[in-house]
């Protein structure tokens with residue numbers, strides 16, 4: 001049987017992003033939902049990612065003379081003007097969430113005045129995303145192949161289609177041990193458009209998504225990353241390269257020395273190394289080492305406007321959202337994606353107002369507190 005994806009369209013009513021998960025569970029095939037929701041092993045890292053934000057406090061500041069109309073969420077990232085510091089994290093196989101997949105997500109992010117990032121394992125081609133994006137910025141996320149012919153072919157298309165940057169993901173040399181996928185024997189029901197396009201011209205026998213599991217797909221990708229790969233991708237694409245999946249200060253320093261134009265602090269949303277720390281916990285030490293040499297994207301576990309605030313105050317320049325975007329996509333297509341961003345914008349604005357900060361620069365300059373400060 002063909003996979004039946006959601007065709008829902010329209011803005012969605014959101015109380016908070018957490019509650020979307022239950023609604024989506026009822027509106028999506030079990031294997032697909034498990035693949036999207038799940039984390040590695042005991043899902044400790046998945047849980048920690050969100051809970052770690054609770055250990056930091058925003059001090060109420062009420063004598064700053066700020067009105068809600070003064071609150072300004074606009075910012076810049078790599079020279080791109082954004083209406084919000086919240087961007088979308090690249091996610092594979094968005095056709096699982098909605099019939100229009102990445103096309104609808106790209107539309108929703110454009111409506112929000114933000115950035116869409118297309119995964120190498122997306123169900124739509126770079127050219128299809130470029131067309132629907134129009135003047136709105138989009139990035140392309142590269143999972144390098146062991147076959148350099150694929151890397152060359154794909155990066156050339158990204159450049160020619162007008163992608164503004166390449167996100168080079170380095171945290172998945174092997175798939176994390178994700179038990180839901182095993183339990184459900186999950187295999188992708190739809191092809192990965194960019195792998196299929198390559199296979200049409202240059203069939204190297206690789207799987208192109210349909211009928212494969214995520215571990216088989218990762219097994220085809222490049223595994224042994226070194227700083228030279230960053231230089232290679234920069235040279236081939238001629239675009240800024242953002243290295244995604246950094247959690248240690250040492251790796252951050254290495255990739256900057258290798259020429260990275262930005263770093264993306266992420267633990268893949270708890271889908272890889274379950275024993276690793278929460279992504280938010282490693283952010284301050286990475287920001288210290290980076291020392292503003294390049295901008296920082298942060299993701300993993302962000303579900304509240306307060307989380308966005310705290311990440312910005314801990315060294316992030318922009319904050320990316322994963323799963324909740326796919327939940328918005330499932331429940332409302334492009335409008336649903338925009339609803340998720342607007343919900344976070346609303347919560348962020350309230351936190352900014354109560355924290356006495358009227359723009360993103362002053363959020364970034366805010367000092368957060370911990371229990372130690374009150375003993």
Ligand SMILES: Cc1cc2nc3c(=O)[nH]c(=O)nc-3n(C[C@H](O)[C@H](O)[C@H](O)COP(=O)(O)O)c2cc1C
Nearest residue numbers: 036089090091092119169268269300301321322323
């Ligand atoms: C269903 C799903 C698919 C993903 N696919 C990719 C991918 O293709 N490339 C990538 O770099 N990261 C991928 N990620 C990781 C996200 O970019 C991001 O790091 C993570 O979802 C952030 O955590 P959050 O979901 O808690 O917000 C994926 C995550 C999910 C949930």
